[in-house]
Amino acid sequence: MQLNRRELMAGATAMALASQMGTARAAGAINYWHHFASQSEMEGLAKIISLFQAKYPGTKVTQEGIPNSEYMAKVSSAVVAGGKPDTGMVITERFADLVAMNGLVDLSARVKAWPGKSNFPDNRWKGLSQDGKIYAVPAFAFVDWMYYRADYFEQAGLSGPPKNFDEFVQAARKLTDPSKGRYAFSMRGGAGAFKYVIDVMEAFGSPIVKDGKPAIDRAAAIEAVTFYSDLFVKEKVVPPSAPNDSYRQIMEAFRTGQTAMVWHHTGSLSEISGALKQGTQFQTAPMPAGPKAQIARVAYAGNGVMKEDNIEDAWQWVSFWGEPEAAIALLEATGYFPASTAALQDPRLTSNKIYDAAVKTLDFGRLPNTFVGAAGWSENVVNPAFQSVLTGQSKPTDAVDRMIKGLDAAMR
Amino acid sequence: MDTGSHLPKTGMIGELSETRYWIYLLLLPSLVIILLVIAYPTIYGMAISFREMRLTRPGLNGWVGFKHYLVMIDDPVFWVALKNTVLWVTFAVVLELGLGFIAATALNRNVPGTGIFAVLILVPYFLPNVVAGHMWALLLDPRLGVINDILVRIGILNSYKAWFADPNTALAATIFVEAWHGFPFFALLLLAGLKGIPQDLYKAAAVDGAGPIAEFRLITVPMLKSVIAAAVILRVISLVNSPDLLLILTGGGPGDATQVLSLYAFQTAYKDFNFGYASALSVVMFVILMVFAYAYIRLSKIGRE
Numbered sequence: 085m086q087l088n089r090r091e092l093m094a095g096a097t098a099m100a101l102a103s104q105m106g107t108a109r110a111a112g113a114i115n116y117w118h119h120f121a122s123q124s125e126m127e128g129l130a131k132i133i134s135l136f137q138a139k140y141p142g143t144k145v146t147q148e149g150i151p152n153s154e155y156m157a158k159v160s161s162a163v164v165a166g167g168k169p170d171t172g173m174v175i176t177e178r179f180a181d182l183v184a185m186n187g188l189v190d191l192s193a194r195v196k197a198w199p200g201k202s203n204f205p206d207n208r209w210k211g212l213s214q215d216g217k218i219y220a221v222p223a224f225a226f227v228d229w230m231y232y233r234a235d236y237f238e239q240a241g242l243s244g245p246p247k248n249f250d251e252f253v254q255a256a257r258k259l260t261d262p263s264k265g266r267y268a269f270s271m272r273g274g275a276g277a278f279k280y281v282i283d284v285m286e287a288f289g290s291p292i293v294k295d296g297k298p299a300i301d302r303a304a305a306i307e308a309v310t311f312y313s314d315l316f317v318k319e320k321v322v323p324p325s326a327p328n329d330s331y332r333q334i335m336e337a338f339r340t341g342q343t344a345m346v347w348h349h350t351g352s353l354s355e356i357s358g359a360l361k362q363g364t365q366f367q368t369a370p371m372p373a374g375p376k377a378q379i380a381r382v383a384y385a386g387n388g389v390m391k392e393d394n395i396e397d398a399w400q401w402v403s404f405w406g407e408p409e410a411a412i413a414l415l416e417a418t419g420y421f422p423a424s425t426a427a428l429q430d431p432r433l434t435s436n437k438i439y440d441a442a443v444k445t446l447d448f449g450r451l452p453n454t455f456v457g458a459a460g461w462s463e464n465v466v467n468p469a470f471q472s473v474l475t476g477q478s479k480p481t482d483a484v485d486r487m488i489k490g491l492d493a494a495m496r
Numbered sequence: 497m498d499t500g501s502h503l504p505k506t507g508m509i510g511e512l513s514e515t516r517y518w519i520y521l522l523l524l525p526s527l528v529i530i531l532l533v534i535a536y537p538t539i540y541g542m543a544i545s546f547r548e549m550r551l552t553r554p555g556l557n558g559w560v561g562f563k564h565y566l567v568m569i570d571d572p573v574f575w576v577a578l579k580n581t582v583l584w585v586t587f588a589v590v591l592e593l594g595l596g597f598i599a600a601t602a603l604n605r606n607v608p609g610t611g612i613f614a615v616l617i618l619v620p621y622f623l624p625n626v627v628a629g630h631m632w633a634l635l636l637d638p639r640l641g642v643i644n645d646i647l648v649r650i651g652i653l654n655s656y657k658a659w660f661a662d663p664n665t666a667l668a669a670t671i672f673v674e675a676w677h678g679f680p681f682f683a684l685l686l687l688a689g690l691k692g693i694p695q696d697l698y699k700a701a702a703v704d705g706a707g708p709i710a711e712f713r714l715i716t717v718p719m720l721k722s723v724i725a726a727a728v729i730l731r732v733i734s735l736v737n738s739p740d741l742l743l744i745l746t747g748g749g750p751g752d753a754t755q756v757l758s759l760y761a762f763q764t765a766y767k768d769f770n771f772g773y774a775s776a777l778s779v780v781m782f783v784i785l786m787v788f789a790y791a792y793i794r795l796s797k798i799g800r801e
Contacts, residue, residue: 154766156766156767156769157762157765157766157767160551160766160769161766163551164551180552181552181769184551184552184553184554185551185552185554185769186554265655273661273750274661274747274749274750275747323638323639323658324638324658324661325638325639325658325660325661326661327658327661327662327749327750327751328658328660328661328666328746328749328750329661333637333639336639336640337639340639340640342639456552456553457552457553457768459767460763460764460767460768460769460770461768463763463767464763464764464767464768467747467749468573468748468749468750468751468752468755469751471749471750471751472750472751472752474750475661475662475663475750475751475753477663477750477751477753478751494768
């Protein structure tokens with residue numbers, strides 16, 4: 085039999101394709117949903133994937149980024165439609181909802197047999213476990229802290245960052261000068277506002293949920309909402325755009341010098357360091373204490389397996405995130421704090437003074453509230469209720485009553 | 497010449513093709529697809545509105561009758577969203593229709609360069625809502641926004657304004673963005689309509705002494721009535737059902753100042769995971785749109801022509 089050139093090439097191509105398909109089938113291929121978005125986060129993810137591929141060449145990971153605000157919408161649609169990914173990112177605030185909608189696979193047995201487990205104290209698993217079952221492997225932590233403009237503080241004659249809410253207000257008054265377009269504090273009043281509203285409520289002594297039941301202390305909550313909203317309404321130490329300011333706007337305000345303080349977590353260190361000089365222009369400090377408690381969240385984010393189809397490969401991937409090399413790669417790219425104690429001992433972290441505030445916060449930081457319905461209540465009730473106070477459409481009492489009613493409905 | 501009509505028809509299909517049922521058989525595949533793609537989801541969606549369906553609380557799921565509709569009556573956010581929906585749709589459509597008319601009339605002049613302007617005018621409509629939303633969020637940004645800068649420089653504003661943070665301006669600002677984004681839709685359809693009006697009518701009217709206003713009122717508008725009606729109905733449906741621009745610009749805030757029904761339904765479904773109540777909200781939107789379309793067609797007397 086004689087083959088002409090065209091037939092030979094076609095045959096070779098078909099054989100090559102067939103061999104590729106065979107390889108793809110033999111090797112594991114899993115997908116991973118996450119809500120990383122920034123350049124630094126994507127760099128960190130690419131580095132972790134590359135480290136993973138080097139260690140497990142037989143498993144191919146395909147990552148798919150989903151905007152944070154749409155993440156749960158996409159996951160819930162996937163659960164309903166039966167199109168869940170192999171693995172996905174899990175944060176504490178969303179954990180209860182994800183488990184409740186059957187979005188995560190129980191990993192307890194694998195975690196118990198995993199040698200890396202010893203690097204994670206019990207509190208790391210708390211936000212990713214339910215009823216004694218572990219559903220995700222901790223990867224990194226968002227440690228709340230405060231960024232402040234060291235140069236503005238010096239100009240205003242302030243010796244250091246505020247340690248409590250009283251000092252915070254005093255400093256805020258000194259740092260605000262609307263004629264220069266300068267305000268003391270980047271308040272998050274738009275998307276994501278609920279986080280700090282809830283934190284301030286707890287700092288004034290009002291719990292949110294206790295023993296699985298709604299537990300807002302109305303009087304304390306009103307006091308908290310009044311204090312926090314007054315920064316905008318009465319003290320006017322906050323930019324006028326606050327009721328619509330979300331992450332981008334508060335960071336933009338701080339980076340461009342409009343504001344002198346912003347509350348966020350370790351995850352934004354890389355972004356701020358790119359615009360301002362550590363030490364001379366900005367510094368970090370633990371969150372100021374409220375009258376009843378010092379509230380800062382230490383939220384462990386992890387990765388879970390969402391379906392059993394490729395569980396072996398999926399487990400390799402989610403457990404790899406708990407390895408020190410992956411944690412340090414992410415820290416270097418983004419500033420995200422490792423969840424693993426082994427990674428926390430790394431000199432790249434211990435020798436950098438900017439992390440001192442985060443290390444201190446690990447001692448007193450609390451896990452975020454996690455209960456079924458938390459996301460909906462926070463975003464659909466707390467946000468608009470608080471915004472209404474900022475814009476003068478309602479009073480703190482009305483806002484708190486709306487929050488209490490909404491929480492009852494969410495947990496009913 | 498043999499046309500093939502003498503060829504023998506074979507089997508049942510051959511016999512069936514000679515009957516009046518053949519047409520229904522030919523329509524069957526389309527009918528099945530329509531039932532699967534349109535009727536089933538619509539009916540299923542309506543059925544959910546009579547059920548408790550909370551993704552995170554599967555134990556509660558079951559029939560609840562009109563519970564969601566009764567809850568809606570006492571839900572203050574629903575009434576705010578309903579009012580905002582009416583305002584948002586009405587002002588956006590009126591603005592878009594007006595701007596679309598102006599653009600279509602200008603483009604109908606056939607002067608040199610019209611083609612380039614036609615493409616430029618259509619650009620906003622080609623932009624996805626998400627892109628348009630983020631672009632305008634930056635243009636109107638209270639810190640870096642170009643629009644604020646221009647308004648301050650020409651003396652209209654004393655300082656930069658946070659358009660989306662003030663409940664008095666937030667809805668108006670979002671309507672402005674929507675009008676910018678949507679007016680090319682009207683321009684395109686009206687331009688097609690204008691091209692179809694015989695020029696003889698204008699010539700005859702000119703001979704009778706009609707001016708531009710009389711020509712517009714007595715020729716252009718009546719001749720475009722069907723186009724306008726169709727465009728308005730399509731646009732109203734689109735605006736009532738699309739929360740994406742508001743989701744990006746304001747998220748329904750500040751407070752509930754820009755909350756509309758579609759956004760409220762979206763947030764209820766995908767933040768609260770309460771698909772039952774979200775479905776009831778969607779059914780209300782569906783009914784409102786059906787009533788609107790019926791009333792509008794009746795009032796504009798399209799069917800009689």
